[in-house]
Amino acid sequence: MTASLTSDILPAGPDGVLVRFALRPDPVAMTAAQVLARGLQDHPPAGVVEIAPGLVSVLLRFDPARTDRARLAARLGPQASAIAADPPPQPAPLRRWTIPAVFGGQHGPQLAEVARMAGIDEQQAIQTICGSDLNVLTIGFAPGQPYIGLLPQAWDIPRMSELNPRVPAGAVVVAVRQIVMFSAESATGWRQVAQSAFRNFDPDRNTPMPLLAGDAIRYTPVTADRLRELAAAPDGLGGATLEVLA
Incomplete structure (x- = not known):
């Protein structure tokens, strides 16, 4: 059975949004964070100036002149929720x-x-x-x-x-x-x-x-x-x- 994940969208400082899949370094959550980060790096949301993956989370920093936290959270929510609902397998190393x-x-x-x-x-x-x-x-x-x-x-x-x-x-x-x-x-x-x-x-x-x-x-x-x-x-x-x- 696949581990159950959450996808929390949290504020991070004055210009950041954190997408978090777990509170501990769970392998499934780590894979989810890597998959989300890769997807965002391939197709970055408008106004995002930095994408920084962590163990079980992804931090995004944005330009307040181009977007805001609410708009970015609305963009990230469905994508993160879809990954959490159906966690992908860990990709094979290249x-x-x-x-x-x-x-x-x-x-x-x-x-x-x-x-x-x-x-x-x-x-x-x-x-x-x-x-x-x-x-x-x-x-x-x-x-x-x-x-x-x-x-x-x-x-x-x-x-x-x-x-x-x-x-x-x-x-x-x-x-x-x-x-x-x-x-x-x-x-x-x-x-x-x-x-x-x-x-x-x-x-x-x-x-x-x-x-x-x-x-x-x-x-x-x-x-x-x-x-x-x-x-x-x-x-x-x-x-x-x-x-x-x-």
Whole structure:
């Protein structure tokens, strides 16, 4: 049976409308948000100046000189309701990235803690991350920074009660069945399990933000010495490879 969705149309600031399908990162709601965002990007409503998909929602910003919130909500309501009433299947990914990473130790100092919380050992945790069907769910928080998932239900691990004061760029961190791979050094409430040399954002690269929502992601474990070699690659991809699937 297909999951039941709602489609709430909500105000967002002085010039925004948020279409929300769920309150939690439900896979069906995430697919609904992706389908709505793609449809709107192909046929943007009059007056819309930005379309920003989230995990289970889509934010639209509009030019008040060209449209207003009521008119935009009336335009979005039937489209969102139709998607919620008959949620589409998750589209197959068109591309797959394979990203090398070092797990555990100084490169993943909280891997053991995460494994205990998931009820498995460290090696099983690495195998789960590297063996799961993962996709870029959305890009946000920092330029090019991906939210990746979903991990199995046992990985519905809460964020930490206190911030980790620093994780480096390329850190692979987990919480609430998701992975974030950081674009820049940052504080975070997520637990670091690995380190990559992948740079999500480089303004000097031909494609500054290489990852796209919907891309399939696979992590592959490497040694620390190998990661140092990969980090020297001038493209900033840290040895990641891209496979076109369709």
